[in-house]
Amino acid sequence: MNVRDSPIVAPQTPLRPAGHIVLDEVTKDFGANRVVDRVNLEIERGEFFTMLGPSGCGKTTTLRMISGLEEPSSGRIRLQGVDVTDVPPARRNVNMVFQAYALFPHMTVAENVAFGPRLRKVRRAEREQRVAEAMRSVRLEGLEERRPGQLSGGQQQRVALARALVNRPAALLLDEPLGALDLKLRKELQLELKHTQLETQTTFVYVTHDQEEALTLSDRVAVMNEGAIEQIATPRELYERPATAFVAGFIGVSNLIHFRADERENGLARMRFGEGQQVALRRPPSAGTASEILVTVRPEKIKLEPLPEPASRVEATVADVLYLGSMTQLVVELPNGDRLTVHRMNDAVDDRQFAPGERVTLYWAAEHSFAIEGHAPPVHDTGS
Ligand SMILES: Nc1ncnc2c1ncn2[C@@H]1O[C@H](COP(=O)(O)OP(=O)(O)OP(=O)(O)O)[C@@H](O)[C@H]1O
Numbered sequence: 001m002n003v004r005d006s007p008i009v010a011p012q013t014p015l016r017p018a019g020h021i022v023l024d025e026v027t028k029d030f031g032a033n034r035v036v037d038r039v040n041l042e043i044e045r046g047e048f049f050t051m052l053g054p055s056g057c058g059k060t061t062t063l064r065m066i067s068g069l070e071e072p073s074s075g076r077i078r079l080q081g082v083d084v085t086d087v088p089p090a091r092r093n094v095n096m097v098f099q100a101y102a103l104f105p106h107m108t109v110a111e112n113v114a115f116g117p118r119l120r121k122v123r124r125a126e127r128e129q130r131v132a133e134a135m136r137s138v139r140l141e142g143l144e145e146r147r148p149g150q151l152s153g154g155q156q157q158r159v160a161l162a163r164a165l166v167n168r169p170a171a172l173l174l175d176e177p178l179g180a181l182d183l184k185l186r187k188e189l190q191l192e193l194k195h196t197q198l199e200t201q202t203t204f205v206y207v208t209h210d211q212e213e214a215l216t217l218s219d220r221v222a223v224m225n226e227g228a229i230e231q232i233a234t235p236r237e238l239y240e241r242p243a244t245a246f247v248a249g250f251i252g253v254s255n256l257i258h259f260r261a262d263e264r265e266n267g268l269a270r271m272r273f274g275e276g277q278q279v280a281l282r283r284p285p286s287a288g289t290a291s292e293i294l295v296t297v298r299p300e301k302i303k304l305e306p307l308p309e310p311a312s313r314v315e316a317t318v319a320d321v322l323y324l325g326s327m328t329q330l331v332v333e334l335p336n337g338d339r340l341t342v343h344r345m346n347d348a349v350d351d352r353q354f355a356p357g358e359r360v361t362l363y364w365a366a367e368h369s370f371a372i373e374g375h376a377p378p379v380h381d382t383g384s
Pocket residue numbers: 030035053054055056057058059060061062209
């Protein structure tokens with residue numbers, strides 16, 4: 001029997017260890033400008049945690065506050081249970097990795113990697129062992145005697161990573177470390193980075209504005225917007241259950257329906273669109289909330305063939321057709337004027353073609369539409 005299930009254990013026993021890195025109401029003002037607004041975070045030991053958001057939303061500032069390079073205007077930061085808000089960067093057990101590699105050009109790769117331990121007066125034997133280990137974990141064996149100028153961009157970034165890992169930090173703080181690389185190399189290094197993180201069991205706090213990168217790498221993602229956190233969740237949850245209109249739009253295609261719940265029954269809300277047409281919504285917002293709500297549904301969940309009840313069934317007009325090889329992307333307009341993107345895999349036997357102006361009937365399961373917070377502009381950008 002699991003200890004946790006045992007009735008002998010006092011109910012106060014924490015089910016989760018306290019966060020490895022904790023931000024408590026952390027705020028940063030630059031003059032009159034609030035760039036980080038009451039951020040609360042708990043990052044677990046060994047977690048790959050990503051802060052994702054558009055340019056200028058406060059990601060780097062938040063990371064710099066964790067590292068100690070920037071001081072919060074208010075709020076507290078704890079590392080491994082210790083309040084470090086007033087502790088200088090050099091005495092926090094974290095390492096930053098930047099987009100610009102900042103390697104010492106006159107030193108060899110091995111000397112670059114050994115720099116931290118040397119500074120900390122780690123004995124030679126241990127230093128060499130640690131350097132070898134760090135070189136191995138980023139797959140740089142054999143390049144020890146090269147100088148940074150004799151390496152590719154990807155290799156240089158790996159040296160930067162090894163140089164941080166060699167210090168065995170409690171956490172590695174990575175600010176868009178792959179931002180300067182081309183797409184192909186970036187994808188390659190993403191996989192390696194994930195591999196290194198799993199292998200070394202180091203806590204990674206990663207910053208990116210690339211949603212795909214965030215979804216691929218992370219255990220959990222904090223989506224930031226204008227200094228505040230909109231949602232913290234696993235990549236899957238963010239995609240399948242976005243909490244706000246901003247998250248729905250930033251992760252994947254934003255499909256929003258302005259919804260008025262005309263009927264509520266057995267935990268299902270419906271908006272009638274006319275004869276036989278409805279938007280059905282599981283888990284409708286509690287009574288008392290405004291009758292006008294926003295509903296989101298992901299493009300690949302919308303079908304053009306009938307589905308079992310309860311499902312949404314809405315007639316729409318095709319506005320735009322884009323053939324994308326493995327799938328076709330349709331933009332359709334609903335009777336209320338909202339526009340939705342539909343992704344249809346090109347695997348149907350009927351090989352159905354679509355044309356603008358054509359009438360179609362859309363179906364999706366009630367499970368796949370959600371009420372979300374936030375306001376969207378009434379006229380949608382169709383992305384066409
Ligand atoms: N030292 C500073 N003084 C004044 N304003 C600053 C300073 N550093 C950052 N800012 C402002 O704070 C806001 C957040 O900046 P930050 O660098 O944290 O954004 P970011 O999310 O990392 O963006 P990006 O994706 O472009 O790197 C921006 O509006 C920026 O101009």
